[in-house]
Amino acid sequence: GAxxxxxxxxxxxxxxxxxxxxxxxxxxQATTMFWYRQFPKQSLMLMATSNEGSKATYEQxxxxxxxxxxxxxxxxxxxxxxSAHPEDSSFYICSARDETNTQYFGPGTRLxxx
Amino acid sequence: xxxxxxxxxxxxxxxxNPLTVKCTYSVSGNPYLFWYVQYPNRGLQxxxxxxxxxxxxxxxxxxxxxxxxxxxxxxxxxxSALVSDSALYFCAVREYSSASKIIFGSGTRLSIRP
Numbered sequence: 001g002a003x004x005x006x007x008x009x010x011x012x013x014x015x016x017x018x019x020x021x022x023x024x025x026x027x028x029q030a031t032t033m034f035w036y037r038q039f040p041k042q043s044l045m046l047m048a049t050s051n052e053g054s055k056a057t058y059e060q061x062x063x064x065x066x067x068x069x070x071x072x073x074x075x076x077x078x079x080x081x082x083s084a085h086p087e088d089s090s091f092y093i094c095s096a097r098d099e100t101n102t103q104y105f106g107p108g109t110r111l112x113x114x
Numbered sequence: 115x116x117x118x119x120x121x122x123x124x125x126x127x128x129x130x131n132p133l134t135v136k137c138t139y140s141v142s143g144n145p146y147l148f149w150y151v152q153y154p155n156r157g158l159q160x161x162x163x164x165x166x167x168x169x170x171x172x173x174x175x176x177x178x179x180x181x182x183x184x185x186x187x188x189x190x191x192x193x194s195a196l197v198s199d200s201a202l203y204f205c206a207v208r209e210y211s212s213a214s215k216i217i218f219g220s221g222t223r224l225s226i227r228p
Contacts, residue, residue: 004157
């Protein structure tokens with residue numbers, strides 16, 4: 001099946017720094033990618049929808065200036081958590097949709113902000 | 115608005131017995147339906163999907179699901195459970211429109227005892 005990779009798989013940073021997470025579709029092109037956040041023992045919360053070559057669409061309550069999304073190519077989307085704080089600590093998961101409208105998910109990135 | 119419900123937080127099954135994880139959905143148009151599995155500290159793995167065609171869909175690891183339009187259900191099943199099937203399972207729905215977002219259920223934790 002289709003493979004989506006994420007890098008890094010985990011990151012620890014100091015409060016106030018910025019962290020970039022990469023999401024790549026390895027064997028298919030994805031015009032649409034998604035970024036989710038998952039809290040312990042909860043379902044996935046959609047943060048934003050990223051379309052190649054255009055601005056991301058953010059869900060209500062998600063700060064677009066804090067969570068910068070760039071979808072520069074059909075295989076790469078990045079999420080940058082700017083000026084991270086401890087409350088941003090979470091499990092971030094990206095997803096890419098293929099031409100059959102199936103979403104494939106990356107392995108996730110565990111962010112810990114000290 | 116679309117929604118999906120997983121009525122059971124946890125399902126416990128003895129190894130070798132059949133298992134069922136329930137899912138019901140609500141959409142205004144034709145649904146795309148998905149099942150994903152999540153292992154600890156990992157992203158979601160795609161199991162199977164229903165878009166059109168046969169109501170019984172076969173997926174990875176011996177899982178299958180049956181689309182029932184009249185009951186608006188898409189229950190996940192497996193004839194003989196394995197201990198390694200223990201994980202968190204998410205049902206998801208998306209409307210046919212290309213602009214629609216995938217909506218996840220709250221998740222069901224499947225525990226298979228030896």
